Amino acid sequence: MIDAHTHTHFSFDGKSSATDMAERGKALGLEYMAFTDHYDRDYAHIERYKSVPQMVLTDYVEAVTKMKEQYPFLALGIECGYSELSEEDYATTLPYEKLDYVLNSIHTVDGVESYGKDYFEGKTKEEAYGAYLKKILKSLDAKYDYDTVSHIGYVRKSSPYPDPALTMKEFGDVIDEILKKVVQKGKTIEINSNIKSKDFMPTAEIIKRYRELGGENVTFSSDAHIVSRVGEMYDVAKEMVKSCGFSYWTVYRRRTPVKIKID
Ligand SMILES: [Zn+2]
Ligand SMILES: [Zn+2]
Numbered sequence: 001m002i003d004a005h006t007h008t009h010f011s012f013d014g015k016s017s018a019t020d021m022a023e024r025g026k027a028l029g030l031e032y033m034a035f036t037d038h039y040d041r042d043y044a045h046i047e048r049y050k051s052v053p054q055m056v057l058t059d060y061v062e063a064v065t066k067m068k069e070q071y072p073f074l075a076l077g078i079e080c081g082y083s084e085l086s087e088e089d090y091a092t093t094l095p096y097e098k099l100d101y102v103l104n105s106i107h108t109v110d111g112v113e114s115y116g117k118d119y120f121e122g123k124t125k126e127e128a129y130g131a132y133l134k135k136i137l138k139s140l141d142a143k144y145d146y147d148t149v150s151h152i153g154y155v156r157k158s159s160p161y162p163d164p165a166l167t168m169k170e171f172g173d174v175i176d177e178i179l180k181k182v183v184q185k186g187k188t189i190e191i192n193s194n195i196k197s198k199d200f201m202p203t204a205e206i207i208k209r210y211r212e213l214g215g216e217n218v219t220f221s222s223d224a225h226i227v228s229r230v231g232e233m234y235d236v237a238k239e240m241v242k243s244c245g246f247s248y249w250t251v252y253r254r255r256t257p258v259k260i261k262i263d
Pocket of ligand 2: 005007079223
């Protein structure tokens with residue numbers, strides 16, 4: 001069992017300490033667990049989010065590097081919130097030589113959190129989801145290096161539309177562009193269970209399409225911000241990816257992909 005995306009007190013919204021999270025991972029017998037605390041340079045460039053506390057990078061790196069001695073299954077990861085204005089910050093400040101793993105995420109779209117209600121105001125579903133997906137496409141060519149594309153479908157989380165599904169039928173063209181580029185760049189797609197729905201981010205339909213297009217790298221994450229959610233829905237995700245034709249998880253140590261057989 002793995003969990004490649006978790007948060008601790010080093011994130012502004014983390015509810016559990018790093019030690020408690022690692023102890024939970026140990027109790028669950030995780031083969032691999034990544035701490036991927038928020039490094040939100042996207043927020044730092046948006047007036048209304050400037051008050052969101054930024055991670056103290058050096059403290060985080062030092063603390064987790066030390067913890068890895070005691071918890072060998074632990075990996076030092078980081079979650080970068082992409083935006084055009086933050087690219088340079090990541091490119092110049094990420095301590096690549098010390099990191100195991102870099103997640104690239106879309107949280108904000110053109111200066112607005114796509115998790116917030118106001119993101120959807122005055123937008124049709126096609127506009128709101130379309131702009132979000134185009135931003136993911138753009139983030140794939142970020143100036144900084146990263147390993148995995150995080151939670152495709154995050155825009156669904158507080159979607160106000162009667163049918164919030166993000167389907168190939170409605171958005172297949174741009175989703176195909178994203179998936180082809182992920183394959184071409186050899187990146188990994190994350191199956192994220194941090195959504196109150198039976199479907200993951202992304203859904204089985206999208207993972208199946210990724211496989212058809214030659215995709216080989218998937219990973220699982222709970223995106224837990226609290227001990228009780230570590231590994232949540234792992235068994236369901238495992239069966240889903242197996243049914244899509246995958247037999248290995250891809251995880252990263254020292255920025256190098258490692259394959260773990262799906263149990
Ligand atoms: Zn995220
Ligand atoms: Zn996260």
